[in-house]
Amino acid sequence: MRNLTYMVAMSLDGFIAAPDGTYNDFLFEGDHMTALFEEYPDALPTVARQALGLDEKPNRTFDTVVMGRATYEVPGGLPSPYAHLRQYVVSSTLTGAPEDVTVVADALSAVRALKAESGLDIWLCGGGKLAAALVPEIDRLILKVHPIVLGRGVPLFDGEFPAQRFAKVESRVFATGVTFATYSRS
Template sequence: MRRITLGVAVTLDGFIEGPNGEYDWCFTDQDYGITEFSKQVDALVMGRKTFDTMKGYEGPSPWSHAKTYVFSRTLKAAPGVEVLSGNVLESMNHLRQQPGKDIWLFGGADLAAQFSNHNLIDEYWLSVHPILLGTGKPLFKNLADRKKLKLVESKTYATGLVSLRYQPDLAGLQTW
């Protein structure tokens, strides 16, 4: 079965966007492992708001080889993407059963929470940027319950960015 990795850039205080939807705080001075990661995936999943934001991206795309799926209740069709409007759990269980490489959950926050609430995320890859925004869109909002994770990899860059990879630790889940 294909694995799903939530891979996102996040500020130290937990935001994925500034208060006006900006992400100009994201480091783009080097690769930060994205090219290697993109070799492991052939499907990119995101929400409609993230899709709208990424349409304006002009840099080289490490995910141009991947099929793009957009979850939306309002978008009916878009060139080069498959729009999913149904149940997240059913849609992703179906997609996971299809042949292919792993799946990159690219964003946004609402979709990440739905995936997490349905235990669909096999790995959380957070690129933590050394900046505090103080306000904006938080990555993890509306989680149904506590998630215990185990660190499987960490990498620190000279810029101060820290790449963290976690997997769900269902055996280690405790109630306090």
């Protein structure tokens, strides 16, 4: 069975994006980015993989990405942002997605079916409402905590769900002040 990993950047006060869905205040340079490129190249948009010469390398961690509509339609977004992965967008209203983007309305059923398949892990890349709906299926959290306080925005989990316990696996602090904290479901 495959794992669902919620890997996302967040602020110190628990927001994954500004109120308008953008994430311009997060750090995109420094040693934490080098670690991200080396350890999780599958989680880079296809255009970034091509620019870094990684587009010919096989996926190592993820072969599927699941995202909410707001994450998919982030301002300046691409119609097929992760063409090197199987792409799923959770929405009941999205139309006109490219052929390589599958739109599903029922996130839980879709993720449960994906987890039952063989293959690499599944990356939940955002957003907060979708993460809250998928809490029962999240096996691992990789939180890239940036040294910034946004004050408001899109929360890491945006919705109600029963408490879930995770165990700390690893934590690394980079010179940029960004911390990668990894947790597994207890």
